[in-house]
Amino acid sequence: MQTLTPHVYWAQRHGEIYLRVELSDAQNLTIRVEENTLTFRGQGHGAKGENDYEFSLEFLKPVKPEVSHRSTQRQVNITLLAVLEVMNPAVGLVKTGIVPPMIQVFGRNFILFIILGSLDDMQNKPVVFFVFYLWSSIEIVRYPFYMLACIDTKWKLLTWLRYTIWIPLYPLGVIAEAVAVIQSMPIFDETKLLSIPLPKGLGSRLSFSYVLHLYLVLMFLGLFLNFRHLYKQRRKQLRTKKRKPY
Numbered sequence: 001m002q003t004l005t006p007h008v009y010w011a012q013r014h015g016e017i018y019l020r021v022e023l024s025d026a027q028n029l030t031i032r033v034e035e036n037t038l039t040f041r042g043q044g045h046g047a048k049g050e051n052d053y054e055f056s057l058e059f060l061k062p063v064k065p066e067v068s069h070r071s072t073q074r075q076v077n078i079t080l081l082a083v084l085e086v087m088n089p090a091v092g093l094v095k096t097g098i099v100p101p102m103i104q105v106f107g108r109n110f111i112l113f114i115i116l117g118s119l120d121d122m123q124n125k126p127v128v129f130f131v132f133y134l135w136s137s138i139e140i141v142r143y144p145f146y147m148l149a150c151i152d153t154k155w156k157l158l159t160w161l162r163y164t165i166w167i168p169l170y171p172l173g174v175i176a177e178a179v180a181v182i183q184s185m186p187i188f189d190e191t192k193l194l195s196i197p198l199p200k201g202l203g204s205r206l207s208f209s210y211v212l213h214l215y216l217v218l219m220f221l222g223l224f225l226n227f228r229h230l231y232k233q234r235r236k237q238l239r240t241k242k243r244k245p246y
């Protein structure tokens with residue numbers, strides 16, 4: 001196994017230094033502090049997948065070598081909570097359809113858990129950055145818009161942005177997701193991960209990449225349905241009221 005450096009986050013209080021080492025399922029940890037140097041060694045899942053990771057840090061002055069460390073479990077991504085976006089219209093909490101949020105939540109979780117979550121080799125591909133960047137960009141506008149809606153307030157610029165920036169972002173998001181799906185196909189073929197057992201006479205297993213071909217078609221159908229929905233919402237929300245003629 002290669003030895004790599006993990007991402008390390010620093011925080012400091014009057015008498016303590018906190019380091020967060022981004023390594024999940026960490027094992028065989030060795031953490032030493034000698035004079036003004038801290039060394040860390042361990043195995044786990046970091047930015048470059050499952051590997052040995054190590055680093056050393058030199059402090060400006062000697063520190064008291066009282067190390068306490070805590071390992072936390074792998075974080076369940078907050079994206080799962082977006083299921084609430086389907087529940088809200090289902091129980092009548094918000095006035096909108098169930099299908100558009102369902103398409104969005106299903107689409108994002110499919111990419112997150114099936115394509116990126118199950119294939120370590122996908123996680124350091126540049127396309128992952130674009131997928132997350134595009135998903136997050138719209139939410140920077142959407143959630144403040146909803147928060148204001150909860151207190152019956154509308155800011156013109158925010159409303160305009162909420163109902164306009166999806167026009168470039170949504171197709172770009174779906175293209176980025178499609179690239180991720182296409183890039184994952186040879187990996188699924190090679191690893192046979194999630195392959196489907198076939199009845200005797202039809203071969204042994206069907207590669208999951210065939211499911212992904214079908215998913216690509218569904219993605220563009222999903223894009224069309226949500227694009228149409230957002231277009232209608234845009235017309236409704238940005239409609240300028242015509243003045244009555246005298």
Ligand SMILES: CCCCCCCCCCCCC/C=C/C(=O)SCCNC(=O)CCNC(=O)[C@H](O)C(C)(C)COP(=O)(O)OP(=O)(O)OC[C@H]1O[C@@H](n2cnc3c(N)ncnc32)[C@H](O)[C@@H]1OP(=O)(O)O
Pocket residue numbers: 088094095096097100101102103104106107108134135138142145146147149150165166167169170172173174218219220221222223225226230233
């Ligand atoms: C047959 C199809 C099979 C499909 C198979 C799956 C394939 C999947 C493919 C799809 C892949 C897409 C994956 C996603 C990609 C991306 O996200 S790319 C990045 C860019 N994305 C976007 O721009 C889209 C962002 N998302 C949305 O806009 C929504 O999620 C939406 C569901 C598409 C539309 O939202 P909706 O709620 O229906 O409309 P709004 O106009 O926003 O809201 C309506 C009213 O409801 C109020 N409201 C909604 N939510 C809340 C809330 N949480 N809190 C308070 N209020 C809320 C909102 O204020 C509106 O109220 P009114 O103003 O009174 O009308």
